[in-house]
Amino acid sequence: MDRLLDPELLKALFVDAQIWVEAEILTLAALWELGAIAFTLVLARIIAIPFRKRLEPQVKKTRFDAKLSPIWRTLLPLITPIIWVILLWVAVAVADQLELRDKLMSVVVSLVNAWIVIRLITQFVREEVWARFIAVVVWVIAALNIVGLLQPTLDLLDGIALKVGQIRITALGIIEGLFYLVLLLWLANMASNLLERRIKKLPNITPSMQVLFSKLLKILLVIIAIFVAVNSVGIDLTALAVFGGALGVGIGFGLQKIVSNFISGIILLMDRSIKPGDTIGVAGTYGSIQSLGARYVSVITRDGIEHLIPNEELIVTRVENWSFSAKRVRLRCPVGVS
Structure with a gap:
């Protein structure tokens, strides 16, 4: 001092x-x-x-x-x-x-x-x-x-490298890849939200198919963003074949329930057995479907309680759809007589 x-x-x-x-x-x-x-x-x-x-x-x-x-x-x-x-x-x-x-x-x-x-x-x-x-x-x-010092810093980061086989991964490449990944995922999210709003305005598509198309578009855009970001780092996409196989095995063992719920959600959307707005009863829960998610279905009861039911449960258990073929739903209103 x-x-x-x-x-x-x-x-x-x-x-x-x-x-x-x-x-x-x-x-x-x-x-x-x-x-x-x-x-x-x-x-x-x-x-x-x-x-x-x-x-x-x-x-x-x-x-x-x-x-x-x-x-x-x-x-x-x-x-x-x-x-x-x-x-x-x-x-x-x-x-x-x-x-x-x-x-x-x-x-x-x-x-x-x-x-x-x-x-x-x-x-x-x-x-x-x-x-x-x-x-x-x-x-x-x-x-x-x-x-x-910007260019010397970039040269320094480019010199910090790890070589795996024929692939050279640099610190600068990783930073660029993360930047592209965040940017592309953000753009993919914005594009999917915009397309989802456009799809919901189409009158000739049912609500179930609207949700299905929105999900598939979002998944496609996210996959494209990830592949573009990985390619920007300099990693050959063909080198990911072995990693993809190992990832598939890991998903089969560790993420079985998550993948099962996701596939079940796609099946529910494709067969149109339930859709937003339907009144259903499943496993003691009775209410109307608020939304169909990738992992669960949101059901709101008459009391305003929202239940998140896994998609797999709607596939393997018995479901009562009160508005499957008609919108008329019977309401039971017990009246006490003195």
Whole structure:
């Protein structure tokens, strides 16, 4: 602590900072960069005016979907920063061609890019923990890029490798694979939810088939996301054949009940013996089906109690479907006579 408060040390730090400012800021090249930064900012604000005038009325219209409206409200304030970054990229490219200095512009580009990404993350990532984690990662990448250590860090991570047969797995590849996996799974989830809403609006498809198509689409999108992420790491997909066989054996022994419930759910959807809205009785439970899940069926009784019945139980036990062929359901109402 005494060392940090040493007057000589503080004086030396002040002198070093003064020298750095004189060498990096108070120069004609730096003044040119500051002028270019200010000019591109003013130009971006001018260019953004017609875009904002065109988009603001569209955002207020009720014809926009409830899911898209927050996205438009988030992108609207980012029009100026996005245009500014594009103009700064052009300025950096021109400076490189003219062999002029572009350090300050590169720093501003990194900071604005990080701010835009974090602003988008806070809108699309609802979980606060994940949003903070991604924000920290973005700021770290921006800081490494500013100090010129981003490429050496990437080279270092690429050098940390593990070779299994003909496959070379690097730390950088694993990080990229995890990034692609999270991104693609998020996109797959959004796409499946969007398609599910579209399928539910189709009048010629029964509720059971709607649930079945939604599940199959979600499974297909998740599988595609996983395979693309694995392939991005550099792992040949044909090398997963042995692993897939071992995984199948593990599923057969350890996850038998889960897989059984999943397959039973698909069978229930395909044979349409029960569907959302039906009134059923099974194992002493009587009520209407609220939803069909991948693992269980949600049944709500007349008292408002929701029972989660495994799909397998609806296959192997006797089920009373009161509305299988007709929607008319008899209600028993005991009346006491004095």
